[in-house]
Amino acid sequence: MVTSIPDTTVNAGAEKRFFIEMLTKDIELLPAIVDLVDNSVDGARGLHPDGDLDGQWVKIKVKDDSFTISDNSGGISVDIARHYAFRFGRSKDFTGVKRSVGQFGVGMKRAIFKIGQAFTVKSAHRGETGGSDSSRFDMSVDVEEWAVQEAWTFEFGNVQEGITLAAGEETGTTITITKLHPSVQDDLNDPSVAQLLRTELRVRHQESIQSGLKLYLNSETPLVASRPSLQASAVVRPVYKQFQVEALGGTVDVKLYAGTVAPPKRDKDTDPEDDGRAENFQDPGDAGWYLFCNDRLLLVADRTPITGWGNPAAAYHPQYRLFRGFVYLSADDASLLPWNTTKTAVDRDSPVFRAVQSEMKTTLVAVQAVINRAKQVRARLDEEETKPEILVALDETPDQPISSLTTVSSQMLAPASPPPKPHTPATPKIQRIQYTVERDRYKEVAEALGASSGSEVGRLTFDYFYDQEID
Amino acid sequence: MARQYEFRPAKAAQRRMIVDACRRLTAIASPDQYQYVGFGGLEFIDFVEFHRGLGIPQMTSIEHDTNMQHRLDFNKPYNSIRLLIGEARDQLPQIDWAKLAITWLDYTDVLTTDILRDVDYVVRSSQPGSVVLVTVNGAATDVPIPERLPNLRSKLGDLVTDGLEQTDMAGWGPTRVERGILQATAHAAGRQAHGLPFRQLFNFEYADDAKMLTWGGIVTSPALDRTIDTCRFDDLTFVRTRDDAFEINVPVLTEREIAYLETELVGASATALPKIKGVCSKDIRAFAQVYRWRVGVR
Numbered sequence: 001m002v003t004s005i006p007d008t009t010v011n012a013g014a015e016k017r018f019f020i021e022m023l024t025k026d027i028e029l030l031p032a033i034v035d036l037v038d039n040s041v042d043g044a045r046g047l048h049p050d051g052d053l054d055g056q057w058v059k060i061k062v063k064d065d066s067f068t069i070s071d072n073s074g075g076i077s078v079d080i081a082r083h084y085a086f087r088f089g090r091s092k093d094f095t096g097v098k099r100s101v102g103q104f105g106v107g108m109k110r111a112i113f114k115i116g117q118a119f120t121v122k123s124a125h126r127g128e129t130g131g132s133d134s135s136r137f138d139m140s141v142d143v144e145e146w147a148v149q150e151a152w153t154f155e156f157g158n159v160q161e162g163i164t165l166a167a168g169e170e171t172g173t174t175i176t177i178t179k180l181h182p183s184v185q186d187d188l189n190d191p192s193v194a195q196l197l198r199t200e201l202r203v204r205h206q207e208s209i210q211s212g213l214k215l216y217l218n219s220e221t222p223l224v225a226s227r228p229s230l231q232a233s234a235v236v237r238p239v240y241k242q243f244q245v246e247a248l249g250g251t252v253d254v255k256l257y258a259g260t261v262a263p264p265k266r267d268k269d270t271d272p273e274d275d276g277r278a279e280n281f282q283d284p285g286d287a288g289w290y291l292f293c294n295d296r297l298l299l300v301a302d303r304t305p306i307t308g309w310g311n312p313a314a315a316y317h318p319q320y321r322l323f324r325g326f327v328y329l330s331a332d333d334a335s336l337l338p339w340n341t342t343k344t345a346v347d348r349d350s351p352v353f354r355a356v357q358s359e360m361k362t363t364l365v366a367v368q369a370v371i372n373r374a375k376q377v378r379a380r381l382d383e384e385e386t387k388p389e390i391l392v393a394l395d396e397t398p399d400q401p402i403s404s405l406t407t408v409s410s411q412m413l414a415p416a417s418p419p420p421k422p423h424t425p426a427t428p429k430i431q432r433i434q435y436t437v438e439r440d441r442y443k444e445v446a447e448a449l450g451a452s453s454g455s456e457v458g459r460l461t462f463d464y465f466y467d468q469e470i471d
Numbered sequence: 472m473a474r475q476y477e478f479r480p481a482k483a484a485q486r487r488m489i490v491d492a493c494r495r496l497t498a499i500a501s502p503d504q505y506q507y508v509g510f511g512g513l514e515f516i517d518f519v520e521f522h523r524g525l526g527i528p529q530m531t532s533i534e535h536d537t538n539m540q541h542r543l544d545f546n547k548p549y550n551s552i553r554l555l556i557g558e559a560r561d562q563l564p565q566i567d568w569a570k571l572a573i574t575w576l577d578y579t580d581v582l583t584t585d586i587l588r589d590v591d592y593v594v595r596s597s598q599p600g601s602v603v604l605v606t607v608n609g610a611a612t613d614v615p616i617p618e619r620l621p622n623l624r625s626k627l628g629d630l631v632t633d634g635l636e637q638t639d640m641a642g643w644g645p646t647r648v649e650r651g652i653l654q655a656t657a658h659a660a661g662r663q664a665h666g667l668p669f670r671q672l673f674n675f676e677y678a679d680d681a682k683m684l685t686w687g688g689i690v691t692s693p694a695l696d697r698t699i700d701t702c703r704f705d706d707l708t709f710v711r712t713r714d715d716a717f718e719i720n721v722p723v724l725t726e727r728e729i730a731y732l733e734t735e736l737v738g739a740s741a742t743a744l745p746k747i748k749g750v751c752s753k754d755i756r757a758f759a760q761v762y763r764w765r766v767g768v769r
Contacts, residue, residue: 312591358664362595366564420537
């Protein structure tokens with residue numbers, strides 16, 4: 001082997017084990033699973049360019065020794081599987097799905113490697129014509145074995161090409177991962193991790209769930225999506241901006257909503273066990289910005305300087321706990337969107353994000369200003385006074401789903417604050433002084449001043465000094 | 472009560488210089504299409520200047536003293552002036568920023584991070600072609616030299632660069648630090664929000680009593696930048712686009728001296744300034760720089 005390489009060439013090939021380790025090092029388990037769901041969602045969106053995902057489903061089943069994700073998202077054709085789907089990194093000539101979430105061509109493989117040591121992929125794909133251009137394949141890989149072999153290839157098990165699928169047969173993909181890494185096995189069997197995964201899936205894919213996708217996690221009941229809502233009425237109008245950002249190679253459409261949510265009602269009629277509210281961003285910990293890229297949630301309840309907190313807006317403080325902002329970025333070409341490869345954070349250097357960030361910053365200042373004004377009005381409100389309009393509006397206005405907002409508004413509208421009552425002039429602060437002097441000297445001074453008492457002498461001498469030296 | 476500007480000749484001249492520069496906005500839009508946003512105080516002097524000079528009818532004054540409502544209502548010189556009462560940062564979002572604006576954040580305080588946030592917000596929110604000005608106390612008056620640097624750091628934290636020493640704090644030193652920080656803030660906000668850094672036009676230093684800084688310029692964008700070039704702000708002698716400041720110094724002269732100097736100055740070459748026995752040439756040079764914008768009888 002060494003002798004076959006010319007002297008002037010240096011070997012810079014990748015060790016597979018090193019490669020796998022690097023690939024999985026920077027992703028955590030939950031984002032990896034969400035990433036797998038991303039693939040299924042992309043498939044479903046590919047089938048329904050109109051965005052209506054009714055009838056589409058994704059099922060995740062976690063068992064002691066296996067992890068399975070299956071979908072009816074149209075499957076992977078043998079041709080795509082052979083040339084693109086299992087390559088590491090996206091090939092330039094792969095066109096992909098419009099408005100997709102997947103972009104880098106690493107998500108599925110990285111997630112699989114993160115979870116276990118062996119996997120099976122089964123897929124059935126219906127061709128364009130629905131005729132004999134359909135295909136079906138399955139493929140089993142043991143990662144340990146693959147890591148020691150020289151070639152960067154996987155081997156199909158069964159392959160059927162140019163077949164016709166029965167009219168009713170659902171097409172889709174099932175990925176089963178076995179030989180789970182011990183730590184992953186522990187995590188997946190830990191109820192608190194399972195709970196986090198549930199929340200993560202529900203929140204990150206809420207827009208797809210809203211659009212009709214059924215997402216199941218170890219259950220026959222699909223997950224319920226959060227429903228972004230803001231206070232809106234004739235007197236309170238949240239910020240709603242729509243604009244486009246030109247990026248190199250395309251346009252990113254932006255929708256930005258921000259305002260306040262209704263304060264939680266504390267009356268006894270509410271069932272404390274009712275977690276319906278928790279499904280709708282009603283927890284104070286939910287305050288902040290939510291940023292979606294092609295409907296996949298990227299930033300959750302962000303209250304950091306990235307979204308303007310502390311610069312130029314005020315830093316987060318509990319008085320802003322009712323603030324919610326929702327930003328939706330969408331682009332036909334997912335590579336224009338400002339996400340990092342693990343889709344857990346924004347790419348701050350992206351010019352697209354900078355432009356959006358600037359709008360988020362000014363919007364946050366505007367909403368904070370309304371909250372501040374209301375706070376000042378509340379602070380100077382006397383008990384018997386009737387509540388001014390601004391407080392009635394912010395305390396009583398119910399939340400509306402942001403999808404029902406139609407009027408574009410660059411400012412948050414709320415009733416004006418009533419003019420403050422003038423302060424009563426403050427009573428001057430006083431300082432008492434006392435001192436002892438020789439009686440003879442006191443008498444001389446008292447006589448010179450024409451004063452008849454010690455206190456008078458004290459006051460007149462002080463005034464004398466003040467007039468001469470200070471005033 | 473005498474009008475306040477008679478006691479503040481430098482501030483009054485500066486106001487007229489800025490109005491004069493704003494006349495050049497015509498390449499972007501007719502100046503009367505702009506709105507003016509300021510801190511009018513009880514006297515609204517800037518509001519009168521901007522209305523008379525540019526014809527601006529839409530004006531908003533922000534006043535932080537919540538006890539002044541009635542006096543402000545009485546004192547405002549035009550009914551069209553909208554009063555917003557409260558802290559600037561809570562009131563600025565109520566301005567309609569979709570309209571071109573000349574915004575003058577006329578503070579009397581030393582620069583603080585709160586002020587910088589207001590500047591950031593206004594630069595971001597303003598449409599390209601809008602003018603933004605900030606006046607702050609120059610952080611030099613009444614602060615002994617050894618305390619100036621700690622004083623700046625306590626107000627501005629890490630924004631004050633490490634390389635500074637006490638020797639940099641003499642005279643206008645602290646003011647120049649403030650100017651650098653203002654510029655960096657507006658620069659970044661402009662670049663993020665509009666695609667190009669904020670263009671500085673004004674860097675005035677003056678001392679009617681305390682040393683003051685008025686810094687500002689115009690919000691630009693890739694689409695508007697060439698148009699702003701055609702405004703030819705640089706032709707104005709008091710415009711400063713770089714680090715150097717224009718110091719406004721209105722010398723104390725008699726009416727007779729002023730009349731003589733104006734008669735002689737106009738048309739004379741800059742190297743051959745007129746002379747008056749007993750008046751130092753420094754004052755005559757200062758007068759030559761400001762006489763066109765001086766507020767006074769003649």
